[in-house]
Amino acid sequence: MANQKLLLIDGNSIAFRAFYALYRQLENFKNADGLHTNAIYTFKNMLDVLLSDVQPDHILVAFDAGKTTFRTAMYSDYKGGRQKTPPELSEQLPYIHELLHDLGIATYELTDYEADDIIGTFSKIGEKNNFEVTIVTGDKDLTQLASDKVTVMVTKSGVLNLEAYTPEHMKEVNGVTPTEFIDMKALMGDNSDNYPGVTKVGPKTAAQLIQEYGSIESLYEHVDELKKSKLKENLIKDKDKAFLAKKLATINCSTPVTIGLADLKKRSVDYDALRHFYEKMNFRKFLNDLEPSPKLLEPNDxxxxxxxxxxxxxxxxxxxxxxxxxxxxxxxxxxxxxxxxxxxxxxxxxxxxxxxxxxxxxxxxxxxxxxxxxxxxxxxxxxxxxxxxxxxxxxxxxxxxxxxxxxxxxxxxxxxxxxxxxxxxxxxxxxxxxxxxxxxxxxxxxxxxxxxxxxxxxxxxxxxxxxxxxxxxxxxxxxxxxxQDDLYASIELPVARVLAIMEINGIKVQAHTLTDLQKEFAVELKNLERKIYEEAGEEFNINSPKQLGHILFEKLGLPAIKKTKTGYSTSVDVLTQLQDQSSIIADILTYRQTAKIQSTYVNGLLDVIKQDGRVHTRYLQTLTATGRLSSVDPNLQNIPTRTQEGKQIRKAFVPSDPAGYIFSCDYSQIELRILAQVSGDEQMQEAFRTGYDIHAHTAMKIFKLKSPAEVTPLMRRRAKAVNFGIVYGISDYGLSKNLNISRKQAQEFIDNYFEQYPQIKEYMDKAVQIAREKGYAETIMHRRRYLPDIHAKNFNIRSFAERTAINSPIQGSAADIIKIAMINMQRKLDELHLKTKMVVQVHDELIFDVPKDELATIKEIVPAVMQSAVHLDIPLVADSGYGHDWFDAK
Missing domain, CATH: 3.30.420.10 (Ribonuclease H-like superfamily/Ribonuclease H)
Structure with missing residues (x-):
């Protein structure tokens, strides 16, 4: 009978790796509530691969219980040099626990001990019970646990590119056995864990000494026999450091765990809970893959x-x-x-x-x-x-x-x-x-x-x-x-009627414009394909990750950043990191982007044009907790605007009458205006009242400039990132990544911002206090966002709830205002008996199908209606444009 298999995962380490594997796409991985989900998503992908490869009977994901352990009692600066965990990762950790629970996987943490110690304890228990043990971690310290029955898989880069450490591999790589690796670390010290070893002893010297003497105890028994040298002086001088380092480096394999192997047996998946979790995280791919599907019931059920x-x-x-x-x-x-x-x-x-x-x-x-x-x-x-x-x-x-x-x-x-x-x-x-x-x-x-x-x-x-x-x-x-009865009766019910009318109206889409783009993109893809083949030196299927991986990482020899269960990862994140190393990478990324626009938007829109020549989207009114609307079947709110290829799609959206116009009107910086309103900040309000460029105004404040003339385009861009980042509760880490600056500099920007806009900081503190008292945050129209986690004992869960308390009134109020504008606008169209139709809403923007003879009227009434939707202490501003298609209207 085959041995049972035990899989032990270092939860904090792998979550950290999972976060950074997709940190470049951090802002793309958020659920409807604004929770970052990149680490959760990648962690789940990693689990799928491990469960498939290892096929464990028992599994445990161990986590650190806190920063204080028996090691910090021995050495107060242990791990003291590490940067603070980004809040964008911290907020995801509780949900990784929830995911594991729903998957039937045990988790465990133990006060005063690290996850390493829990893993070490269970690896020994597994060995004694004749289990085949696999440990997965991003920390090489755990390789000391490798044995004939224990394999330690260490992430090399990314998450799924793993290196298997066995005793034989340890000897080959480090020249020492797993047990001797502890003594090697004792001599070297560890910069990551912030404890010293012997001065100027690196991996090579440490390995040679342990190979010769076997342990630091033996080395120090013979230290007087060494020839006089700087090394001998340092060994003698730093003896106490070496023995302390050995204690710190040694994993405790006898921790007082309160669970046993039986508790690690993989349980059945809670499909109902998992389905709800994926819906909450907006993980559509995982939802689609979820099994088992509910069966069709028999008549006698x-x-x-x-x-x-x-x-x-x-x-x-x-x-x-x-x-x-x-x-x-x-x-x-x-x-x-x-x-x-x-x-x-x-x-x-x-x-x-x-x-x-x-x-x-x-x-x-x-x-x-x-x-x-x-x-x-x-x-x-x-x-x-x-x-x-x-x-x-x-x-x-x-x-x-x-x-x-x-x-x-x-x-x-x-x-x-x-x-x-x-x-x-x-x-x-x-x-x-x-x-x-x-x-x-x-x-x-x-x-x-x-x-x-x-x-x-x-x-x-x-x-x-x-x-x-x-x-x-x-x-x-x-x-x-x-x-909320007024919110229900005055906003949600009326806007539902308006949305129904908009959906029924639909918007005209010229199929021939899309087919022309289809041909243009086909030629562009063919040219890119030919160029990629030349750079690769052969033809292959560019859309095949396996074949592409072979070309990039085997034939061209580019560094493999991450592996999946099927081979090399060729994800956008991986390729982006390799852009500077080969010209083929930029062409592949352009090829993929063009192919996506072709399939998702060109072909996708052609598939949903109805017999009336229009597309009829569905607006999801009850999806987001902030009240914002979403568009599906097709998603008209997500048509690309950043690339020239993406913008071309909008040329296909045209008025019903060829002589008519598409008219667009959107609110200018509405969330910042609401922030100025709810905070009552005098400086920001004054900037809006005088029509001052708010981003230039903020740049002057955070860079402490005296004149607008001193504001450079780079300063304005950075100030813009700070302005909008504050609305969404950005951290120093998030801002540093957005602006490609250090966390220290990012924190200085945030500190300067609050110094110059003190009432905004007061608003944020007060918003959290009110949420604690009432249990919810509220918009200016009394839309509530319940925050059950505002009193959570878990710091990360509570912190996310606090940030939500700050930004929900802002985002939710913006959603309320555009809905009021839509209601008033439809009423105005009806009152004036106009043929103009409101056809699309894209967050803060409204799109109209306007007959030629009504354009002058629409140019006057639409901005006026939008700007008068609600009365604030500062003016609402709506910018408009028009043209013979949506592209020209912007």
Whole structure:
């Protein structure tokens, strides 16, 4: 019988490596709440590879319990020279713990000991129990644990490029055995852990001495026999340092751990928790890969037990529903698929005076008896998702009116930390477990299908429409208690109607412009391909990481920074680090960027142009905790603007009438203006009131200049990074990376900023204090962001909550203002009976499709409406432009 396998991972070390593996892409790895996720993402990728390669029966990820250990008691400066852990990494550590827990992997930390000691203890326990032990770390100190049964895998660079240390390899690399390596470290000392050894003794000399004497004890027994030399003098002078260093370097393999091998047995994955975790982190790739998928339930499954709701099936012979105009009804339109612009209709249900009427034949809604109920504004309606309902019914030719209650929006505002759009999950939150998850009824993903049994479908529709009605009073009461009823009624409900209209309108996209770009990019890709082949000296598949890795790292001999389970990593981060070493790298990066624009935006948009020549995006109104809108199917908010190739995509977006215009208007520096408002900082407010260049103003402050003429373009760019960084709670580490300066200099910039804008610092401190008292942060429109972690004992979790308390009122208020502007703008278009349509929202920017004869009016009213959305102590400014396509409008 094969030995069992034990995998021991140095959690802090690998998390550190994972963070820096993608630190160049730090700002690209954030979830909807602003949490950095690069270390979590890379850690998960590393785990996948290790679990596949090692296939352990038992696994433990050990973490340091704190900075104080038995070693600091022996030597107070132990690890004293290390830089403070970047907060962008610290905030991710608790979530790495959560990920491991959901994956069924044990974690452990022990007061007064390091992760190394925990690993050392379990490696010995594993050996005694005849386990094959694999240790994974970024710290070579752990190689002292290598033995016939223990292999220590050390990251060379990146995370997944590992070097296996066995006793044989130790002898080959260092010239000493694993045990002798401790004595070698005793003589050398360790700059990383900040403890001294013997003066001027490096690795080579230390190895030679230990090879000859076997240990420092033996060496010092014979030190008097050495020839007179500077080395002998230093050995004698630094004897105490050497013996102290040996104590510090020796891993304690007998720590008082309170768990055993049985506790390290890999548990089953908690798929529900893991799915929720991936959703929270916005890890779509991991979500798509997640198994097992919920199975399609059989008709006799308990999930299909008859509902308690009595219902009547509607047919074309009994459509005469009696509804008074004073009554309020609940309505649910069943659709299969997330994209309600194209989803399959599965049925509908009305709840009227405790009676439920339903059918799977949605065409019945077109009959005048039912259509008149839906289009009668005086008959008030309760729905689950107003926007989804409006768009779905419009597809059937019905312009629903009178929707006054949206269950999804109410739930979202009450607790926007849970942004689920699954009615079953929302119902469960408020004590109603009668509604089944859609995937339990229809299956998941490609397996989705309408149940063959009408009874099963009808039970599902009936419980849904009944839940809309039954939970209304409770949810509206909670909104009132939270003082959010006005936010709900005055902003979220009206803007949902506006978004529905925008989605239905869509924006015209010229397919021939995209096909022309398709041809241009194809030629460019062909030329790049030819150039890359010449530089490589042969033809190969550029899109194959394996073949590309062979060319770069074997044939051309470039340094391999990171490895994956399939070979060399050729990620953007890796290639970016190699740009200076070969001209082929820049061409490969350009090739990839062009290919992505071609596939994602050119081909992607061509695939979603509808028969009306338009694309109809979906705006996600309940996704982010800040209230910002997101766009999907397609994502019109993410069309590239930094590269010339990306900007060309906007040329395809045109007005309905060839003679018309695309008109764009966006807020200028709205988040900084809100910061000036909520902080009350007099200097920043004065800069905005006088129309002063705020970034030049800040540059003068942080560089302590006397005149605007002294501000250089570089200073202004750095001041801009500080301005926006402060809004997002940037750290000295984050700013140093953004500006490519030292952390010390970055901290000086931040200190100077607060010195010159003292009331901003006061606002930040007060925002944290208020969040601690109330448990939430709030926008100027009373949108709440609950912060359950504001009192967390864990410093990293608490710190992230504190930064969220500072920036949520700013980001959330910006989101509120643009929504108010959209509501007012649609109202203005309706009042003036204009043909102009609002077609796209990109965060702080609104895009309009404008007939030629209305351009003069639009140029006047759009900036005016946007600038008057709310009254602040400083002016809102909206900049506009127009052209015959979106590209020219910017």
């Amino acid at each position: 308990s999930a299909y037990q008859a509902s308690n709701v009595e219902f009547t099936e509607l047919t074309d012979k009994n459509l005469a529903l009696k509804v008074k105009e004073t009554e309020t009804i609940s309505f649910y339109l069943g659709m299969l698929g997330a994209n309600y612009h194209s989803a399959t209709f599965v049925g509908f249900a009305f709840a009227i005076d405790k009676q439920v009427y339903l059918s799977r034949d949605v065409n019945l809604l077109k009959n005048n008896e039912l259509k008149s109920i839906l289009e009668n504004e005086k008959i008030k309606k309760n729905v689950f998702d107003l926007k989804r309902t409006m768009v779905g019914l419009r597809r059937l030719g019905i312009q629903v009116q009178g929707i006054e209650y949206d269950m999804l929006l109410a739930s979202y505002l009450i607790n926007n930390e849970n942004n689920s759009d699954d009615m079953a999950e929302i119902c469960n939150m408020y004590g109603d477990n009668s509604v089944k998850h859609d995937h339990e009824v229809y299956g998941k993903g490609k397996s989705q299908q309408i149940p063959a049994d009408d009874q099963l479908l009808y039970n599902h529709l009936a419980t849904k429409v009944e839940a809309i009605a039954s939970l209304k009073e409770s949810l509206l009461s909670k909104l009132k208690d939270h003082e």
